[in-house]
Every structure is written in C-alpha cells, then in structure tokens.
Amino acid sequence: MTLDSPTVTGNRGLVIEEPLIFEQGSPDKCGVDLPEPDDRPDRLGGVARSGPIGLPGLSEPEVVRHYTRLSQKNYAIDAGFYPLGSCTMKHNPRLNERMARLPGFADLHPFQPESTVQGALAAMGHLSDWLLGLTGMEAVALSPGAGAHGELCGMQAIRAALDARGADERRVVLVPDSAHGTNPATAALCGFQVRGIPGNDRGRVDVDAFKAALDDRVAAVMLTNPNTCGLFESDILELSTAVHEAGAYFYLDGANFNAIVGRVRIADLGADAMHINLHKTFSTPHGGGGPGAGPTVLSGALAPFAPLPHIVADGAGYRLVEHVEGDMQPFGRMKGFHGQFGVFVRALSYMMSMGVDGLRQASGDAVLNANYVMARLRETLTPSFEGPCMHEALFDDRFLKGTGVSTLDFAKAMIDEGFHPMTMYFPLVVHGAMLMEPTETESKESVDAFCDAVLALADKAKAGDAAFFTGAPRHTPRRRLDETKAARNPVLRWEPPAPAQAAE
Numbered sequence: 001m002t003l004d005s006p007t008v009t010g011n012r013g014l015v016i017e018e019p020l021i022f023e024q025g026s027p028d029k030c031g032v033d034l035p036e037p038d039d040r041p042d043r044l045g046g047v048a049r050s051g052p053i054g055l056p057g058l059s060e061p062e063v064v065r066h067y068t069r070l071s072q073k074n075y076a077i078d079a080g081f082y083p084l085g086s087c088t089m090k091h092n093p094r095l096n097e098r099m100a101r102l103p104g105f106a107d108l109h110p111f112q113p114e115s116t117v118q119g120a121l122a123a124m125g126h127l128s129d130w131l132l133g134l135t136g137m138e139a140v141a142l143s144p145g146a147g148a149h150g151e152l153c154g155m156q157a158i159r160a161a162l163d164a165r166g167a168d169e170r171r172v173v174l175v176p177d178s179a180h181g182t183n184p185a186t187a188a189l190c191g192f193q194v195r196g197i198p199g200n201d202r203g204r205v206d207v208d209a210f211k212a213a214l215d216d217r218v219a220a221v222m223l224t225n226p227n228t229c230g231l232f233e234s235d236i237l238e239l240s241t242a243v244h245e246a247g248a249y250f251y252l253d254g255a256n257f258n259a260i261v262g263r264v265r266i267a268d269l270g271a272d273a274m275h276i277n278l279h280k281t282f283s284t285p286h287g288g289g290g291p292g293a294g295p296t297v298l299s300g301a302l303a304p305f306a307p308l309p310h311i312v313a314d315g316a317g318y319r320l321v322e323h324v325e326g327d328m329q330p331f332g333r334m335k336g337f338h339g340q341f342g343v344f345v346r347a348l349s350y351m352m353s354m355g356v357d358g359l360r361q362a363s364g365d366a367v368l369n370a371n372y373v374m375a376r377l378r379e380t381l382t383p384s385f386e387g388p389c390m391h392e393a394l395f396d397d398r399f400l401k402g403t404g405v406s407t408l409d410f411a412k413a414m415i416d417e418g419f420h421p422m423t424m425y426f427p428l429v430v431h432g433a434m435l436m437e438p439t440e441t442e443s444k445e446s447v448d449a450f451c452d453a454v455l456a457l458a459d460k461a462k463a464g465d466a467a468f469f470t471g472a473p474r475h476t477p478r479r480r481l482d483e484t485k486a487a488r489n490p491v492l493r494w495e496p497p498a499p500a501q502a503a504e
C-alpha cells in the first residue's frame, strides 16, 4: 500500500512538514524590539563574543506556530490511549498541576528560612505520613529523584546496615531474571556482585532455585512485586522469610505499587526497603524522562541508616534535620536540597483528592482493565503465562509465528491505527514481549477500541498480509527510522549549510 497522492507541499492535512527552527526565518530578524544598548565599557575582556550569535530569527507568531505544530506531532496521554506497560503513563488530574503552581509552593527557594516555608514542610510531612500509612513501614527518605535513585537509596541503607554489623563477606545481591535493568545496575553501583535467579513456568520466581542461592555471602534480594510480567509473586512471604533467615535484607522494587496500593501493606510482605515511583503510582506526567520522585520506605532494621535530610514535626512546627542527631547513622545524602518538591505536591494532592478509598479503587480498576484486555485478546494473541494478571497483560510473539511479522512490525502498524504501541521486548524473559497496561482511568469504550484494533491487526497478520506491517507506519510525519544508524552515528547538533561554492 502506498499513499495515493503525495501533496505538493509535503504537508498532510493539518500535519505540517515542519522545518527545524534554525531553518526558518533569518538571523537578522528579531521578534522583539530592544533599545540599542548604551555605550558601555567592555568588561568581558578576551572572552567577549566576536561573531554573530547565530540564533534563529523569527517573529512571535512564527515561534508560536513552530512550537504548536511540534506539539501536534507528539502523542500523549492527553491525546489518546497509551498502553505502555511498566511505565504506567496515567491520567494526571489538572488539580495537581494547579496545586504545584500555587506561588506559595512554586516560588520557594531552598535556602529560605524554615519559618517562611512551614506550609511546604507540612506538605512534605503529610506526604511522608501517607507513604508510611500506605506501606506500614518505619521511615521514609523523600529525597531520591526517581525510582532508580530510590533503589540506590535503599541499597545504600542495606550496605550501611551490613557495614554496621561488620558483615563484610555479604557482597552478593540476588536479582530475578525478569527484573527491570535498574535493579542489577543499582546493585553493581553499590559494589555488590549480581546473581540472577530464574523464573518458573508460572512467571514467578522459582522458590527452590531462590532458596538454593541464599547463603552467607548474600547481602540482599531485589524483587519486584507485582513483577514485570504483571504477576503477583504469590510465594512472596516464603521468599522474604527465607531471606531474613539467611541474614540478608529484602529490597522490594515498588514501581508497580499502583496495582496493589490500598490493598497490601508492604511491611506485611517482609520488605526492608522499597522505592515508590510517585510518578507511576501517584500521578505526575513523566514522559520524556522526567520529572519523577522515588521516595524510599524503610523497615525498622534500616531506618537508622536513612539518608539526610529528615523531616520532623515537633512543638515548634516542621523542621528539616540536616545533621546527625541522637543515634541516627545516615549513610549520607542522595542529592542537594530536599527532593523533587513539585512532584511531592502533585502526589499529595492526588492522594488527598482520591482518599484511601479512591486509591484502593484505582488499583482495583487498573487490575480490572488489564484483565479485561487479557480476556479479550487471549484467544487470538498468545499470553505468556496462564491465569489472571495484575495491572498489565503480557503477551509474546508466538501468535505471529510464520507470518513474517515481528513484534516491532506489529507495534508500527498500531501507530497507523492511532494507538501508542505497548511496551515491546520487555521483560526480556519472554520472546518478542508485548506488555500492555491500560491503567485505571480508561473507560470500557476506549479499552474496547484498543482491543478491537489489536484483534483486527492480529487477524490481518495471520491472514498473510505481512507487507501491511513491514511497511508501517505510513501515516506518520516520519516512517521507519534507521535506529541502528541513529544510535551509532547520532547527529545531535544542527550545522549551518556550507555556503554554495562559487561557480568557476
């Protein structure tokens, strides 16, 4: 299939073939009218700029159009269904944005005197209380800036606890094969040796292999629950008990907390540390790499080693503990200042507007929606594991066997149908993985529209129309990119075109 008739402009309806901003306008044009500067003595000495600055020259309406058009090329949760698994792109209530932009929150400076930021400290204190209430844990470090950073925080606390016990021989961290890549990376960064634990044919950790790997060199186990196959680790109590009996610590990766929040107290699972991706569970827009926040909750065994600062409420109001007090033995700090404050405000406003009952319903709806996807697709696609799932439905590429269509081709065809593709090729333990997470906010109508499209595409692939897939996407501003070349030879900087050679 080809597009019947390319347009003369290259534009397609409202999709404008937009040049780079440097290719528009001209450097001598300026969108604002500034007075000529007074004749001032040059104070820059030898570092003063000698040539033109080379900024693009556009008028205000040209700039506005440029960025508006670019924004129209962006697929976003505000534009349509976004089934990416593992990342949990979810609805971000506008109320949260309103709260985060209140001048009393947005215009603070971290060096302001404590007496002038009592409201902000109270918000951090309330957020801590919510996180401790929902998890049943002893302490929380708010400062980690993302999930991976929270892992670092939890594993550093474990490292400090081991050092305090003089357990120098414990240098191995067990990580299931299905883990997110950040888990082994974190363990390695903290100086631990990583040992993989195989899964069983039910998509869970193999308990026997797990127990066999526990010895007196093991420092900790890092486990994700629900795991990255979208399944609840049903043997988790047996696992955490075995970890503790072996003298090691139990790290839970809480990235999928959105599937169980309000239903499972993390302390009851035997966790010693767990990071919470506020941006995945408590709503913050986090496309394109940020911002996020990864507060880490700790058990009584690790609480003394929590990093500074701590937030405490005492008679005089809230205060930040920035230096060691009493018998605390912080392993250090995670970052300058106090954490991703704007994300804290969004998460707290989400929690307060939802209430505990609302959070509980959100996790229930997330699981219900995923199981609806699973039920509608399971006969046509190939689910990787039997039985119900948690918040995401995992399929592999067995249903495409012999069709000449790969998971990647299938995903590209979904783009043409107006859907963001699901997560592909993750988790790695499943061949050609397709991980679909509808999230709690999608209506039955929108989930049905998605399932209808996936089923129609699957039928088309099985009917032998491979070219339909391998040629996709056809309706996007750009088609298939040479991803290998882009990764190996990235062009990250615009260079002005070389001046045309004068004719001889």
Ligand SMILES: *Cc1c(COP(=O)(O)O)cnc(C)c1O
Pocket (backbone or CB within 6 Å): 086, 087, 146, 147, 148, 149, 180, 182, 183, 224, 228, 253, 255, 256, 277, 292, 294
């Ligand atoms: C997203 C994720 C992480 C890392 O969190 P970031 O906030 O992206 O750093 C870790 N583990 C799992 C299972 C995840 O899904």
